[in-house]
Amino acid sequence: MAGREKCAVFGVRSDKPVFESIYYALYSMQHRGQEAAGIATYNSGINLHRDEGLVCEVFKGVFLEGNAGVGHVRYSTSGSSDVENAQPLVINYAKGSFALAHNGNLVNTEELKHQMESRGSVFITTSDTEIIAQLIAQEHLRLGDFIEGVKQAVNQLKGSYSLVILKGDNIIAVRDPWAFKPLVLGKLDDSFYVASESCALDAVNAELVRDVRAGEIVVIGDTLQSYRTRKERKCHCMFEYVYFARPDSVIDGVSVYGVRRKLGEILAREAPAEADLVVAVPDSGITAAIGYSRASGILYGEGLIKNRYFGRTFILPKQAERDVGVRIKLNPIRSEIKGKKLVLVDDSIVRGTTVKRIINLLRDFGAAEVHVRVSCPPVKNPCYYGIDMQTPEEFIAQKKGVEDIRKEIGADSLAYNTIDSLVEAIGLPAENLCLACVNGSYPIKEEQLKLNV
């Protein structure tokens, strides 16, 4: 499958130039993708600038005119990370043009592509986004109305998609009917915004109005309009709360920070340890470590210092880059950890290689014991909805039980939160969460079948 992505999207319509606010919003969501960035604005035509690199690199010395625009930051797996796949994507067709940015991953890409190619479509990129864009253009041509075209096009999509579209000076935001990926609506004076995370609204001083609803199309024009697509069971990605989103974001009414702290508190309750100090794997383990410390009464301290000028190890595309990454990225503070029994809190263990190296480092720097506590239950199954966890072989918990993993990573003890604890910490009904990577129950049936063959 091409274009497995975890990205961020942003859109704004205002009575003032919007380039700067899109820039700041993308900057605030850089954690969701560091390989490419792009902005499209409308000023009696679409202006587009996109390239590989961080937001600050891509837009150095750039300004795009216009009072409406969309933006995107991109993460992709290797093989599809060239600039043609950077977004927004601009489509020119018989009824004009539009720009589209997409966060998510479709699971019926091949089927759709095959159908469209048999009708004469030619694809330039390897991304799902182009399929969505061409489908929208075709349906617009067929039905004569753009919003009807969007509605009909997205009804054919299966998988995760949070979309922002720039058509003329209107912004159209679409959230898939499962609502896998976050998408929020914000407002400041007469300007309306849509963003993957509410932290982007904070960055532009806008107020969070609400989440875009599952299967909703929001049109930000002279007025705000809302349309419904089809209905499915809501399945918000639990990994957004555990790892991906920024802790200062609020997703589907739930504070990410609150969830992470609670995950740590529950771990302290369910898996206590005799220790002198709680330390986190920074940054994503910090909030849970604070929760663990508060609930256990064991002091929290900084045992590992992160080089903040380095991208996230987990989302670097190649294994070799990951290997080098851990060593450059984290350094223990000898005076803090020497001779101490540590509780090391991490958000999740996927391959187990990172935590193993960290434990080795802590021991090299004098830690007496390392007790690992993990917020997320064991990750065992691939994600088909846009998170870069692709093959079961990648997951240490696929082949090994907790005790074998403990031995493999070299911890003195190891405990994970249970799925019930995870659901308790998020506080939403379990049936409204996607938990597939931890329980194998895929919201869209095709993935269940794939796993069973």
Ligand code: SF4
């Ligand atoms: S499979 Fe896991 S990572 Fe993927 S959408 Fe579901 S909960 Fe999120």
